[in-house]
Amino acid sequence: DAKTTQPTSMDCAEGRAANLPCNHSTISGNEYVYWYRQIHSQGPQYIIHGLKNNETNEMASLIITEDRKSSTLILPHATLRDTAVYYCIVSLGGGTSYGKLTFGQGTILTVHP
Amino acid sequence: DAGVTQSPTHLIKTRGQQVTLRCSPKSGHDTVSWYQQALGQGPQFIFQYYEEEERQRGNFPDRFSGHQFPNYSSELNVNALLLGDSALYLCASSVTGFANTGELFFGEGSRLTVL
Numbered sequence: 001d002a003k004t005t006q007p008t009s010m011d012c013a014e015g016r017a018a019n020l021p022c023n024h025s026t027i028s029g030n031e032y033v034y035w036y037r038q039i040h041s042q043g044p045q046y047i048i049h050g051l052k053n054n055e056t057n058e059m060a061s062l063i064i065t066e067d068r069k070s071s072t073l074i075l076p077h078a079t080l081r082d083t084a085v086y087y088c089i090v091s092l093g094g095g096t097s098y099g100k101l102t103f104g105q106g107t108i109l110t111v112h113p
Numbered sequence: 114d115a116g117v118t119q120s121p122t123h124l125i126k127t128r129g130q131q132v133t134l135r136c137s138p139k140s141g142h143d144t145v146s147w148y149q150q151a152l153g154q155g156p157q158f159i160f161q162y163y164e165e166e167e168r169q170r171g172n173f174p175d176r177f178s179g180h181q182f183p184n185y186s187s188e189l190n191v192n193a194l195l196l197g198d199s200a201l202y203l204c205a206s207s208v209t210g211f212a213n214t215g216e217l218f219f220g221e222g223s224r225l226t227v228l
Contacts, residue, residue: 032215043117043203043219044156087155100146100169101217103155 004088009108012082018075020107022088025069031092033064034101035073037084037109044087044103047073078111085109115140117206117220125226126194134189134223138206144168145187146217147179148203156203162187163209191225199227 005023012018024033034049048055048062050071055062061074075082087106118137126132138145144163148156158171162181181187185206191198201224205217 034215036217043205043221044217045219046216049215085155100158100161100171101156102158103148106155 003102004090004104006086006088006104006107008105009110012075012078012109012111014080014111014113015077018078018082018109018111020073020075020086020088020109021070022073023070024088024090027068027090031090033062033068033071034089034091035060035062036087036089036101036103037082038087038106039081039084047086078109080111080113083109083111117204117218119202119204119220119223121223122221123224123226125228127228128194128196130194130227131190131192132194132225134191134202134204134225135186136189136204136206136220137186138204139218142206142208142218143185144207144209145181145185146205146207147187147189148205148219149173150201150203150222152200159189194227196227199225201225 032049032051035047036044038044048057048060050062050064064071085106085108087103089101091101116139120135146161147159149159150156159173160170161168165181176192178190201222203222204220207217
């Protein structure tokens with residue numbers, strides 16, 4: 001699996017957009033970009049994933065650059081409950097479940113009132 | 114609809130002992146993956162079970178073993194416990210095949226402390 005690089009920590013004001021970057025310059029053509037988050041003392045929670053196109057769901061938006069070497073997770077209106085560790089993961093996906101995600105250190109996002 | 118459930122939530126063992134952790138996957142899921150998360154680190158993949166067989170394995174010694182039952186639930190066994198095995202053990206479930214959405218559903222974990 002391709003390695004990812006994320007900032008160690010970020011801050012965001014409540015109500016503002018949180019933009020979390022991720023570099024994955026060695027990503028291969030069939031690897032997806034996944035984002036998970038882990039709120040303290042809980043199991044990781046899936047947020048969103050994508051291959052080439054930008055994706056949006058009820059939680060967030062995922063912007064993937066055209067060369068696929070980096071991506072940005074956008075939480076449009078951050079709340080205090082969004083304070084968590086955010087993991088960017090590159091892994092095979094598609095029609096079969098591989099289940100083997102390689103988690104890095106992630107980005108600690110702190111949302112301030 | 115119950116999500117992924119794990120038991121026990123907390124347990125304390127001493128070095129050299131053996132431990133069994135249990136996981137029930139989300140309803141409709143047939144694949145179970147286990148992860149170890151040491152304090153301050155991201156989760157590390159241990160292995161995955163599908164159709165009652167180990168399908169993939171991470172870089173963990175043979176002291177770590179598992180089992181999947183016909184109802185898709187799973188157990189993680191760790192023998193000869195070491196202090197370094199103290200961690201949060203996470204179970205994740207998913208679906209193999211065309212119904213897969215690319216999403217893993219994680220349980221809340223079992224916190225193991227080895228003294």
